[in-house]
Amino acid sequence: MIAGVLAGCASDDASAPDGAPGEASAVTPGALTVEAAWARPGGAGGMSALYARVGNGTTSPDTLQAVSAEVARTVEIHESYENDDGTRGMRPLGPIPVPTGEQIALAPGGKHVMLIRLRRALQPNDSLAVDFQFAQAGTRSMTVPVRLQPPQ
Ligand SMILES: [Cu+2]
Numbered sequence: 001m002i003a004g005v006l007a008g009c010a011s012d013d014a015s016a017p018d019g020a021p022g023e024a025s026a027v028t029p030g031a032l033t034v035e036a037a038w039a040r041p042g043g044a045g046g047m048s049a050l051y052a053r054v055g056n057g058t059t060s061p062d063t064l065q066a067v068s069a070e071v072a073r074t075v076e077i078h079e080s081y082e083n084d085d086g087t088r089g090m091r092p093l094g095p096i097p098v099p100t101g102e103q104i105a106l107a108p109g110g111k112h113v114m115l116i117r118l119r120r121a122l123q124p125n126d127s128l129a130v131d132f133q134f135a136q137a138g139t140r141s142m143t144v145p146v147r148l149q150p151p152q
Helices: 002-014
Strands: 032-039 047-056 062-069 072-082 088-092 096-098 103-106 111-118 127-134 138-145
Touching (some): 103 111
Antiparallel strands (some): 127 138
16 A cells, blocks of 8 residues: 555656746735645546645635545545655655745645545546635635646
8 A cells, every 4th residue: 555655656756847836926815725726637446646726815824634535535645755865755744734825835746635545537627526624714625627737
């Protein structure tokens, strides 16, 4: 299981140009937003990764506590990393703080949501229902597209 998960992440990273999560983009004043969400294709029983940008324009610090999706039996928040020797891996990450005025990127090569043991195949142009659970903002439910590349 662990080896398979690691392989899944490594292939994610290999097919991604260079993440570049950091492009400047203002948060929406007064709102906590989840934008540009997308998921990679994956086979039934296999895995996919889910990405998005979370912006906190409110005056309250928030925390992304968990993500759930009916399409996957297990959903985990992960972080990719690179070792000194250039090999890559990933590890489970706890809840992600989303400070006031900041945008958190879930992006290839960085923090991401792992969809594990898919109940059905995810193919490009499919979509899936996802719930993002925040400590302050509550649950944000959305329909996320399956894509080969990040949305522009
Ligand atoms: Cu992962």
